[in-house]
Amino acid sequence: MSTRAPGPLPPRRRGEPLQRLLFGGVYGTVLASVLVAALGHDTGPTSPGYDAVWVLLAALASAAAHGYAHAIAHRAPDGTTVTVGTARSVLTEWPLVAAVVPTVALLLGAYAGWWSEGTAIDVALLLNTAALFGWGLWGARAAGRGWASSCRAGGVDMLLGFLIVGANVLIK
Template identity: 45%
Template sequence: MTQQQRPQPVSGIAPPPAPRRSADWMFGGVYGTVLASALLAALDQTGQDYTPFYDASWVLVTAVAAGLAHGYSHHMATHHEGGAGHRWRLLSHALWNEWPMVVAVLPTVLLLVAAGIADWDSYTVTAVGLGLNTALLFGWGAFVAARVGHRIRSALLIGLADATIGLTVIAANALIK
């Protein structure tokens, strides 16, 4: 097709991306929760000083960086011609759509901050955090599956499949350490 044969929006600018659906929230939620679990496991090193505030900041910074990278890559993959203002609107919209990933790491960040305030030991915090994130993965899967129309049994099985990712991180943590 030539440029003249393609249908053009009336204003000459492509419309902004559609609002996020439940399945897209699940992607960000699962991705962020798995990311938080992996970082929690990796940052807890036996024999080294336990630094929960430092760890919390790295979990949050990594989630924001991953969200920015993911949003930017989506923007570049769907790049449309237009002026700088149009590109900035599309890019900022793509980045804004990554908020579920950042929100999904907040339970881990809050757990680490609480651990720093209450002076909890690293083994307990890691075990509780990985268990919490596994439960959250189950919740993400079951809730979103039910919301998009799956029957309860199917939704629970999808939640269980998501929780298996968390169990895999727990198993890997135990084997590696």
């Protein structure tokens, strides 16, 4: 028996799609950066195509896990089926997957022989660090902050990228 009063579901917050986009963008960018940084430490022959597939699979698995966990956490107490809701929740994690596409494209370019895997990794880390600044700037501007405050927020997000690059340099 349901304890929820009959009637329409409460409206979704207007900012939720933007929040999901920003969350997925930052999460996916950090995930791609960490994965691509780890790739430079292979002891065997380089395999940028294999690496690109694994970066993409990791993003897909992360998006599916996050969407599924979100659906489970918000499961209806009345016991109704959540199959459609779960699928919808997983599909709303597309920004996480989209954020790894530039890194995957760079690795596929290395696979095609357009540049080396090392160059792809270095450019991906640089590009992802710049993207983190953009995500932070965009999020702060969307929240109504001024340009100076938004640039500071972008700079803080960009620090995540610098930490990954720094760790990559230290580990090498």
